[in-house]
Amino acid sequence: MSNAWNEGYFTDEGYTYSYSREINPVFLRYCLLLRGFATLDSNDGVHCELGFGQGVSINIHATANPGSFVGTDFHPGMAAHAIDLATAANNGARLYDDSFEQLLARNDLPQFDSISLHGIWTWVSRDNQKLIVEFARRHLKPGGMLYVSYNCFPGWSPSAPLRNLFSLHDRFANASSRSDQRIDAALQFSEALLAANPKYAAAAPSLGARLQSIKGQDRHYVAHEYFNRDWNCMYFADMVDALAPAKLDYATTAVPLDSVDPLNLSAEGMDFLETIEHPVMREQARDYFVNQHFRRDLYVRGATRLSAAERRARMLHTRFVLLQPWDTVAGSVTGPAGEATLQPEIYGPVLDALAAQDYAAKSMRQLLSEAALAYDDLEQALAVLIGMGAVAPCQSEAAESQVSGRCAALNLQLCKRSLYGANIQTLASPVTGGGVTVSRFQQLFLISIKQGKQQPAEWAQLAWGVISEQGEVLVDNGQPLLTAEANIAALTAQAQVFAEQTLVVLRALKIA
Numbered sequence: 001m002s003n004a005w006n007e008g009y010f011t012d013e014g015y016t017y018s019y020s021r022e023i024n025p026v027f028l029r030y031c032l033l034l035r036g037f038a039t040l041d042s043n044d045g046v047h048c049e050l051g052f053g054q055g056v057s058i059n060i061h062a063t064a065n066p067g068s069f070v071g072t073d074f075h076p077g078m079a080a081h082a083i084d085l086a087t088a089a090n091n092g093a094r095l096y097d098d099s100f101e102q103l104l105a106r107n108d109l110p111q112f113d114s115i116s117l118h119g120i121w122t123w124v125s126r127d128n129q130k131l132i133v134e135f136a137r138r139h140l141k142p143g144g145m146l147y148v149s150y151n152c153f154p155g156w157s158p159s160a161p162l163r164n165l166f167s168l169h170d171r172f173a174n175a176s177s178r179s180d181q182r183i184d185a186a187l188q189f190s191e192a193l194l195a196a197n198p199k200y201a202a203a204a205p206s207l208g209a210r211l212q213s214i215k216g217q218d219r220h221y222v223a224h225e226y227f228n229r230d231w232n233c234m235y236f237a238d239m240v241d242a243l244a245p246a247k248l249d250y251a252t253t254a255v256p257l258d259s260v261d262p263l264n265l266s267a268e269g270m271d272f273l274e275t276i277e278h279p280v281m282r283e284q285a286r287d288y289f290v291n292q293h294f295r296r297d298l299y300v301r302g303a304t305r306l307s308a309a310e311r312r313a314r315m316l317h318t319r320f321v322l323l324q325p326w327d328t329v330a331g332s333v334t335g336p337a338g339e340a341t342l343q344p345e346i347y348g349p350v351l352d353a354l355a356a357q358d359y360a361a362k363s364m365r366q367l368l369s370e371a372a373l374a375y376d377d378l379e380q381a382l383a384v385l386i387g388m389g390a391v392a393p394c395q396s397e398a399a400e401s402q403v404s405g406r407c408a409a410l411n412l413q414l415c416k417r418s419l420y421g422a423n424i425q426t427l428a429s430p431v432t433g434g435g436v437t438v439s440r441f442q443q444l445f446l447i448s449i450k451q452g453k454q455q456p457a458e459w460a461q462l463a464w465g466v467i468s469e470q471g472e473v474l475v476d477n478g479q480p481l482l483t484a485e486a487n488i489a490a491l492t493a494q495a496q497v498f499a500e501q502t503l504v505v506l507r508a509l510k511i512a
């Protein structure tokens with residue numbers, strides 16, 4: 001292995017401050033339950049995240065879930081940021097800047113209920129992939145779950161050579177020490193190459209549009225997605241083989257919408273897949289029908305199927321909560337097979353029931369009674385709404401009460417950070433055990449409320465005072481608002497919507 005600490009990983013650009021719900025143990029348990037798999041359900045669970053980036057996800061989950069969390073990211077700057085968040089939340093997370101090799105050599109690690117790696121597998125070397133598998137073999141409990149996301153074929157087949165051009169240019173032809181200039185130079189080189197009409201461009205006519213799309217993306221994301229030396233895209237079946245030494249069985253995806261076949265497959269596709277008996281072969285063939293380019297997969301060490309009765313009983317006991325005002329939920333959903341309209345006679349009663357009692361979380365049993373729907377219709381509606389990001393599964397009330405105090409502490413610290421910037425736009429919910437998107441201005445409004453200010457106009461004044469001191473203004477229809485009056489009016493309008501629609505949801509989520 002390389003002696004360089006970064007081992008070919010692009011470390012000149014810090015990673016984004018994004019949040020990933022797929023790493024939330026509550027969400028992962030729901031995904032497995034949806035497909036009929038048993039999970040380890042313990043308030044004393046121990047969870048691990050490999051490659052936690054800036055540490056937003058692991059800290060929110062370590063704060064909003066009972067049990068304990070361990071994680072590593074070998075970038076010391078990002079590890080330092082994550083440790084700072086953990087200290088602010090007092091969540092007890094053990095966070096390191098170890099390489100996978102160093103983490104594997106530790107003798108002080110427990111057995112884990114879950115191990116997660118989001119956006120890591122594709123971008124590390126084959127040697128590091130083997131270390132990850134060995135880590136799971138040694139440290140994942142029987143019955144434990146492993147979440148892994150990765151770039152995959154066949155969806156990446158047309159664009160993979162484009163990514164290779166970026167990396168090669170950065171490696172052999174860059175003339176700048178500044179990462180942004182190196183990225184721009186590689187993009188310009190690739191654009192010039194395509195303009196010279198190579199035969200490959202004719203064989204892959206979508207490359208030009210793909211390149212233009214990449215040029216418009218956040219440079220931090222582009223750096224880590226396209227400019228690492230290692231990039232090991234693979235087929236689903238190859239991933240199954242790679243994880244087999246850790247005794248891991250593929251269970252399902254962490255994408256609830258995948259459970260709704262008509263949203264993903266044509267009638268011909270569904271009929272064809274029904275003829276395939278082997279589950280790995282069927283899942284691999286499915287990737288061709290949806291042209292899969294990125295997978296979010298759940299593996300279990302010793303997968304156990306629930307009986308239909310036990311699965312139903314557990315689902316009825318599970319609580320669910322809206323993440324947004326009911327009347328802002330989209331009336332349609334899009335999948336690989338196209339757009340589907342949400343049936344008003346089903347989704348209307350579900351949303352009404354979820355919004356009742358000031359949006360308080362409700363068990364599926366309660367929803368079944370209040371919405372007066374058939375069980376199968378309600379289960380699928382919830383899966384679709386969760387897939388859309390409008391609803392979330394919840395943890396138990398006992399777990400919620402156990403973590404409420406430290407969620408409040410972390411959220412206060414995150415809101416205080418919004419006084420200086422908009423890096424982290426996620427707060428922790430003790431109800432869902434996960435993160436909820438709360439914009440910078442909304443966080444500033446929450447600070448105003450904490451200070452005892454009751455009127456939206458007062459909240460807007462505080463927000464304007466913060467951003468005006470930093471030389472910032474709002475933008476409306478692409479145009480900056482140039483006067484204080486215009487900015488305050490726009491902020492007041494946002495604060496009014498926040499007061500009338502959003503605040504009740506955040507209170508139900510125990511964030512406000």
